[in-house]
Amino acid sequence: MEFKNLLDAHIHTANSYDGHHSAMRMCEAAVKKGIRSLTFTDHCEVDIFKEGNFETAMKHSVVEAAKSKSAFTGVLLVNIGIELGQPCYDVETAERIISDFSYDQVIGSIHNLRGEKDFYFIEDYKKIDVYSTLNEYFDEILTMIEWGKFDVLAHLDYPLRYAVGEQKIDVDMSRFSKKTDEVLKLLAEKEIALEINTSGLRQAIGRTLPGVEMLRRYKQLGGKMISIGSDAHMEEHVGAGVEETMAIAKDCGFDCVTLFQKRLPVQIPIE
Numbered sequence: 268m269e270f271k272n273l274l275d276a277h278i279h280t281a282n283s284y285d286g287h288h289s290a291m292r293m294c295e296a297a298v299k300k301g302i303r304s305l306t307f308t309d310h311c312e313v314d315i316f317k318e319g320n321f322e323t324a325m326k327h328s329v330v331e332a333a334k335s336k337s338a339f340t341g342v343l344l345v346n347i348g349i350e351l352g353q354p355c356y357d358v359e360t361a362e363r364i365i366s367d368f369s370y371d372q373v374i375g376s377i378h379n380l381r382g383e384k385d386f387y388f389i390e391d392y393k394k395i396d397v398y399s400t401l402n403e404y405f406d407e408i409l410t411m412i413e414w415g416k417f418d419v420l421a422h423l424d425y426p427l428r429y430a431v432g433e434q435k436i437d438v439d440m441s442r443f444s445k446k447t448d449e450v451l452k453l454l455a456e457k458e459i460a461l462e463i464n465t466s467g468l469r470q471a472i473g474r475t476l477p478g479v480e481m482l483r484r485y486k487q488l489g490g491k492m493i494s495i496g497s498d499a500h501m502e503e504h505v506g507a508g509v510e511e512t513m514a515i516a517k518d519c520g521f522d523c524v525t526l527f528q529k530r531l532p533v534q535i536p537i538e
């Protein structure tokens with residue numbers, strides 16, 4: 268299947284501490300791959316905002332994204348966004364950033380529990396209580412959706428990228444079905460889009476985050492808005508897995524991908 272409306276709504280540049288390439292280079296890569304629209308979403312980890320020097324990073328991020336937006340006018344639709352990590356660990360800072368910069372799209376993410384390190388850095392999932400960790404994680408997701416001042420929920424089952432994908436831990440997700448149903452229902456109710464993060468397709472977990480089962484459930488529970496993002500941190504990954512994911516979304520009953528411009532949803536048909 269070939270789709271013409273290819274878009275990638277989750278992209279990091281060198282203005283993310285773990286990003287590699289400039290916004291311009293990411294745009295060039297997108298054009299080469301036939302992508303029609305990119306949304307830059309550099310990291311802003313709210314809970315370590317000062318220590319991480321995110322104020323400066325955000326200023327650079329927005330300026331460079333805006334430069335690439337004008338340089339690629341008519342060739343590639345560039346949107347300016349942010350990946351806001353742990354916004355509810357410091358709501359005041361989160362809300363100030365959102366109002367200081369006029370973003371097209373705000374992504375909400377949870378990368379770590381309060382006062383703890385990123386799930387990426389947990390060395391041995393066998394040594395921790397995975398179920399209580401996941402329980403706390405989904406509670407933080409719910410708290411963030413209740414707050415609700417964002418447009419797209421990123422990588423809903425993020426900890427599984429490491430626990431299941433890389434460390435091959437057996438996790439019985441049916442234990443969380445009540446809680447994940449609550450998440451999916453609340454997203455639909457609050458009109459926040461569920462992201463299908465394609466990074467898992469090129470990583471050990473071998474599937475999108477979240478996977479097909481969760482996407483179907485979201486649809487059943489009234490979810491209408493989905494976003495698709497590669498979570499690329501380097502030019503090689505721009506648009507990676509987007510086409511395959513559009514086919515997955517279509518198969519799960521979604522006809523459109525939601526793109527955000529000036530914080531308003533725009534429905535892009537999957538065709």
Ligand SMILES: [Zn+2]
Binds near residue numbers: 350376378421422
């Ligand atoms: Zn993330």
Ligand SMILES: [Zn+2]
Binds near residue numbers: 277279498
């Ligand atoms: Zn990201």
